Amino acid sequence: MKIEIKNLQAKIEDTPILNGVDLTLNSGEIHALMGPNGSGKSTLSNVMFGNETYEVTGGEILVDGVNILEMEPHERAQLGLFLAFQYPVEIPGVSVGRFLKRASEIRFGDDEQKTKTFVKQLRASMDYMEMEQGFINRYLNTGFSGGEKKRMEILQMLMLEPQFAILDETDSGLDIDALKIVAKGVNRLRSETDFGALVITHYQRILDHITPDYVHIMYQGKIVTSGGGELVEALEAKGYDWVKKQHGIQEEALNE
Amino acid sequence: MVSKTDILESLKKVIDPEIGINIVDVGLIYRIDVNEDQVEVDFTLTYPGCPLGDQLTEDMVTVIREDHGYDNVVTNLVWNPPWSIEFMSDEARLDLGYPI
Numbered sequence: 579m580k581i582e583i584k585n586l587q588a589k590i591e592d593t594p595i596l597n598g599v600d601l602t603l604n605s606g607e608i609h610a611l612m613g614p615n616g617s618g619k620s621t622l623s624n625v626m627f628g629n630e631t632y633e634v635t636g637g638e639i640l641v642d643g644v645n646i647l648e649m650e651p652h653e654r655a656q657l658g659l660f661l662a663f664q665y666p667v668e669i670p671g672v673s674v675g676r677f678l679k680r681a682s683e684i685r686f687g688d689d690e691q692k693t694k695t696f697v698k699q700l701r702a703s704m705d706y707m708e709m710e711q712g713f714i715n716r717y718l719n720t721g722f723s724g725g726e727k728k729r730m731e732i733l734q735m736l737m738l739e740p741q742f743a744i745l746d747e748t749d750s751g752l753d754i755d756a757l758k759i760v761a762k763g764v765n766r767l768r769s770e771t772d773f774g775a776l777v778i779t780h781y782q783r784i785l786d787h788i789t790p791d792y793v794h795i796m797y798q799g800k801i802v803t804s805g806g807g808e809l810v811e812a813l814e815a816k817g818y819d820w821v822k823k824q825h826g827i828q829e830e831a832l833n834e
Numbered sequence: 835m836v837s838k839t840d841i842l843e844s845l846k847k848v849i850d851p852e853i854g855i856n857i858v859d860v861g862l863i864y865r866i867d868v869n870e871d872q873v874e875v876d877f878t879l880t881y882p883g884c885p886l887g888d889q890l891t892e893d894m895v896t897v898i899r900e901d902h903g904y905d906n907v908v909t910n911l912v913w914n915p916p917w918s919i920e921f922m923s924d925e926a927r928l929d930l931g932y933p934i
Binding site: 673675676679693694696697714715 | 923924925928929931933934
């Protein structure tokens with residue numbers, strides 16, 4: 579899968595948030611997206627999945643050459659895209675098992691083998707994610723702790739085997755043990771399938787466990803620089819001011 | 835020789851019309867006996883008085899004949915033990931919203 583984001587612009591109400599994002603993502607690659615609060619990282623993930631709160635004012639997102647901006651979120655998901663929510667939603671009345679079984683049937687459709695062995699796979703994946711089997715019968719995310727919700731997002735990802743996933747600050751609020759389990763889930767898909775991901779984060783920490791192939795830094799609604807793992811270290815050492823100076827970004831421009 | 839598993843696979847094509855799930859996953863099949871010229875199936879219904887017995891019998895006989903060529907299929911409707919939700923497969927229980 580090839581995702582091409584070209585000169586993407588979006589606003590919320592009258593405030594422009596994305597000011598021409600260019601980014602090419604392929605399955606088989608792990609990209610990290612970093613940037614200070616308010617730089618547009620989460621907006622990018624929301625726009626990619628069709629959140630109607632944001633209005634796209636220009637540019638396009640092509641998935642294998644097809645513009646997805648007019649598609650419904652579920653149609654984007656059926657292409658093999660996946661979003662791990664920054665704030666997973668509680669859905670009382672729908673059990674984890676039933677939710678995942680239905681989603682899996684839609685995703686894999688005619689693959690009888692998958693359908694027949696669903697419960698076995700689910701139990702195995704839960705063991706892998708170190709989750710109690712009892713979660714199968716609980717309502718989705720309802721009353722889950724922050725860490726449990728994030729783990730549930732990754733469990734969904736393991737079961738649905740997307741070709742490309744966006745992890746929107748999946749690491750925030752996780753302790754080191756939970757972080758390692760999340761990373762383990764991502765790394766499993768990475769090693770077993772042609773899987774790619776865009777890992778949105780503020781911190782180097784998760785990137786110690788999920789080694790990115792590419793790192794992008796976003797500022798004022800644009801990707802201002804891209805590189806490899808060395809960029810993460812430079813950022814950690816020198817902070818975002820360094821990025822600003824490096825790229826001649828005027829703080830005033832933000833406040834116009 | 836046709837195995838019990840083969841017969842069971844075929845019986846998965848028979849859907850319990852009240853629940854919309856195949857009779858194997860619902861847990862209605864209690865026993866299968868396969869001989870050279872005959873297949874015998876003990877099955878139950880989810881509750882006594884359930885009117886589906888004749889229809890399910892006909893469907894079972896049909897799929898076993900079509901899939902495996904047996905003209906002699908004997909079905910016995912049994913009530914012991916009485917069917918309960920625990921007999922359903924995990925998949926069927928998830929579909930119906932029961933815990934597994």
